[in-house]
Amino acid sequence: MSISTPRDDSVAPAPQAAAVRYLAEHGYEQTTASALADAIGMSRSTFFRRFGSKEDVVFSDHDLALSRLQHQLATTDRSAYDSIAIGTLEVTHLLTRDPDAARVRSELLRSTPSLRERELVITHRYERVFADYLRRTAEPGTPEWAPIALAAAIVAVHNASLRRWLRQNDSRAFGLLERELVELMGRFAPWFGGERSESRVIVASFDATASPDEVLRAVAAHLG
Amino acid sequence: MSISTPRDDSVAPAPQAAAVRYLAEHGYEQTTASALADAIGMSRSTFFRRFGSKEDVVFSDHDLALSRLQHQLATTDRSAYDSIAIGTLEVTHLLTRDPDAARVRSELLRSTPSLRERELVITHRYERVFADYLRRTAEPGTPEWAPIALAAAIVAVHNASLRRWLRQNDSRAFGLLERELVELMGRFAPWFGGERSESRVIVASFDATASPDEVLRAVAAHLG
DNA sequence: GCGATTCTGGTACTGAGTCTCAGCTTCTGT
DNA sequence: ACAGAAGCTGAGACTCAGTACCAGAATCGC
Numbered sequence: 001m002s003i004s005t006p007r008d009d010s011v012a013p014a015p016q017a018a019a020v021r022y023l024a025e026h027g028y029e030q031t032t033a034s035a036l037a038d039a040i041g042m043s044r045s046t047f048f049r050r051f052g053s054k055e056d057v058v059f060s061d062h063d064l065a066l067s068r069l070q071h072q073l074a075t076t077d078r079s080a081y082d083s084i085a086i087g088t089l090e091v092t093h094l095l096t097r098d099p100d101a102a103r104v105r106s107e108l109l110r111s112t113p114s115l116r117e118r119e120l121v122i123t124h125r126y127e128r129v130f131a132d133y134l135r136r137t138a139e140p141g142t143p144e145w146a147p148i149a150l151a152a153a154i155v156a157v158h159n160a161s162l163r164r165w166l167r168q169n170d171s172r173a174f175g176l177l178e179r180e181l182v183e184l185m186g187r188f189a190p191w192f193g194g195e196r197s198e199s200r201v202i203v204a205s206f207d208a209t210a211s212p213d214e215v216l217r218a219v220a221a222h223l224g
Numbered sequence: 225m226s227i228s229t230p231r232d233d234s235v236a237p238a239p240q241a242a243a244v245r246y247l248a249e250h251g252y253e254q255t256t257a258s259a260l261a262d263a264i265g266m267s268r269s270t271f272f273r274r275f276g277s278k279e280d281v282v283f284s285d286h287d288l289a290l291s292r293l294q295h296q297l298a299t300t301d302r303s304a305y306d307s308i309a310i311g312t313l314e315v316t317h318l319l320t321r322d323p324d325a326a327r328v329r330s331e332l333l334r335s336t337p338s339l340r341e342r343e344l345v346i347t348h349r350y351e352r353v354f355a356d357y358l359r360r361t362a363e364p365g366t367p368e369w370a371p372i373a374l375a376a377a378i379v380a381v382h383n384a385s386l387r388r389w390l391r392q393n394d395s396r397a398f399g400l401l402e403r404e405l406v407e408l409m410g411r412f413a414p415w416f417g418g419e420r421s422e423s424r425v426i427v428a429s430f431d432a433t434a435s436p437d438e439v440l441r442a443v444a445a446h447l448g
Numbered sequence: 449g450c451g452a453t454t455c456t457g458g459t460a461c462t463g464a465g466t467c468t469c470a471g472c473t474t475c476t477g478t
Numbered sequence: 479a480c481a482g483a484a485g486c487t488g489a490g491a492c493t494c495a496g497t498a499c500c501a502g503a504a505t506c507g508c
Contacts, residue, residue, distance in 0.1 A: 033495060043457045048496065117345045124344050127380075145404045148384050149377035156351075156376035157369045180369045187411045257464060267488045272465060 015040045015050075017101050019057045024108040028054075028115060055118045058105065062122050065091045066129065073133040080137050080192040084130070085181050088158050089174060091126070096165065106166045127155045134192055142191040150188050157184055239264045239274075241325050243281045248332040252278075252339060279342045282329065286346050289315045290353065297357040304361050304416040308354070309405050312382050313398060315350070320389065330390045351379045358416055366415040374412050381408055 022039045023031055033054055037047035051057040069087045076083045096102045109115050134147035161177040164170075185192060246263045247255055257278055261271035275281040293311045300307045320326045333339050358371035385401040388394075409416060 032493090045458070046456055049456085052496095054495070120345050120348050121341045143404070143407075145381045145384055145408070148380045149408055152376035152380035153373035156372045160369055160372050180367070183367075184369070184373055256462090269488055269490095270486080273487085277465075 015042065016057055016060050017098075019051075020101065020105050020108060023058070024104045024111075028108065028112040055115065058108065058115060059118065059122050061095060062125075065094045066125055068094065069126065070129050073129065080134065081182065081185055083133070083137075084154060084185065085178050088154065088181060089178060092158070092162060092165075092174060092177065095162070099169065103166065123155055123159060126158075127151050130154055137192065139191050139193075146188060146191050150185065150192065153184055154181065157181060239266065240281055240284050241322075243275075244325070244329050244332060247282070248328045248335075252332065252336040279339065282332065282339060283342065283346050285319060286349075289318045290349055292318065293350065294353050297353065304358065305406065305409055307357070307361075308378060308409065309402050312378065312405060313402060316382070316386065316389075316398060316401065319386070323393065327390065347379055347383060350382075351375050354378055361416065363415050363417070370412060370415050374409065374416065377408055378405065381405060 018040045019036055022036060026035075031054075033047060034044045036054065036057075037044045040047075042050070047057075051060065069091055072087050072090065073083055076086075078086070109119060128151075131147045131151035134150055138147055157180050158177065161173055161180070164176075165173040242264045243260055246260060250259075255278075257271060258268045260278065260281075261268045264271075266274070271281075275284065293315055296311050296314065297307055300310075302310070333343060352375075355371045355375035358374055362371055381404050382401065385397055385404070388400075389397040
């Protein structure tokens with residue numbers, strides 16, 4: 001420790017990111033809280049005060065993402081379709097803003113079962129936020145289970161997309177995610193807006209001499 | 225301790241159930257592992273050997289339910305609709321076999337946030353089992369995200385149903401659950417079997433003098 | 449410059465979970 | 479019936495996460 005800390009030339013790295021990196025390199029279970037605190041330049045006491053626990057330091061990003069999402073859904077006046085898509089993509093963006101850090105964290109999760117379990121708990125908060133939003137904005141007559149089911153499905157698809165992105169760093173993954181979400185929500189139309197082509201109506205007129213076969217063929221052609 | 229344990233007149237209660245009961249009465253956080261082990265008549269060492277942890281003792285039922293479900297889905301030759309419905313209902317049945325115990329455990333969960341978080345982890349195993357099954361049995365051409373989304377939705381609906389049953393001990397809840405599941409899966413038809421009435425076809429024949437209004441009314445009547 | 453507040457580091461403590469050892473029961477072969 | 483093997487149990491020591499408390503340093507407001 002230098003006296004009076006003259007000036008850090010290197011910008012102090014976010015201690016959270018440094019912690020994740022250290023854990024990924026040395027192994028989560030193998031690293032004691034003291035060692036981790038030392039590694040990122042603070043005392044054990046301060047570490048727990050700041051991050052709460054060894055697990056939480058890995059997921060502190062989600063706090064921000066979640067509150068952004070919550071705020072965005074509370075104040076938007078767009079359709080449920082757009083709000084969900086935009087909110088989801090913004091969260092994804094935030095979590096992959098630094099691709100390098102995202103990859104390190106993913107590696108850490110991959111090698112640590114207990115952290116993957118913790119991740120489930122975290123992502124479930126998103127599920128609740130979505131379910132609340134969907135319940136609020138659902139059409140009258142929407143059954144009680146629909147927002148719950150759709151919210152769970154949205155989060156699951158989102159997670160699958162994130163994992164896909166981590167496997168193959170393909171920026172098209174986000175466009176794909178958006179299409180998947182739209183198609184998913186379409187399955188639950190018309191409860192949350194969106195047109196569901198539940199009943200297509202074909203009105204065909206034939207003269208009275210048309211044979212049943214002719215009618216059938218004409219209708220079949222329309223159905224593709 | 226009596227010498228040579230002459231004979232238990234009362235059938236020894238399942239230590240797991242006794243543990244849950246004790247925890248519910250005395251508070252989860254307030255109960256140390258030693259006290260709990262004492263309460264159910266074993267040493268601290270044996271307690272950890274048998275149950276693994278204080279948390280797991282609460283959820284040990286799920287191990288059985290999960291393996292039953294897995295086996296059932298692996299060997300069934302029914303439609304996905306029926307298999308999912310039957311499997312889900314069997315799990316529900318197993319978990320509510322002893323309504324009294326189910327209620328005690330629910331009360332324990334209600335008053336213990338950390339256990340609710342643990343529950344999320346447990347139920348996620350069901351999600352994986354369902355997703356695997358759905359992926360295996362999906363029609364060719366089903367998008368990758370569909371089994372994931374549907375599995376998440378199924379588990380979410382199932383959980384909501386279980387909570388509903390706990391709130392108001394209404395045995396009709398199970399019939400309701402079954403209808404909800406069928407309707408949910410119908411939303412994902414035709415990927416996992418089941419007919420989706422995506423296009424209803426109405427063929428109406430009118431004589432050539434019919435006015436457009438007459439045609440419209442007749443068709444509208446059919447659409448209800 | 450100076451109290452008040454906040455932040456930090458150090459130490460002691462509780463309690464979960466692991467490990468090892470010694471004794472006891474149960475099973476097995478003879 | 480007996481000896482030995484294998485498994486189960488209880489006891490104690492140990493590691494480590496997380497909490498509580500206290501004393502000193504830094505920072506803020508004036």
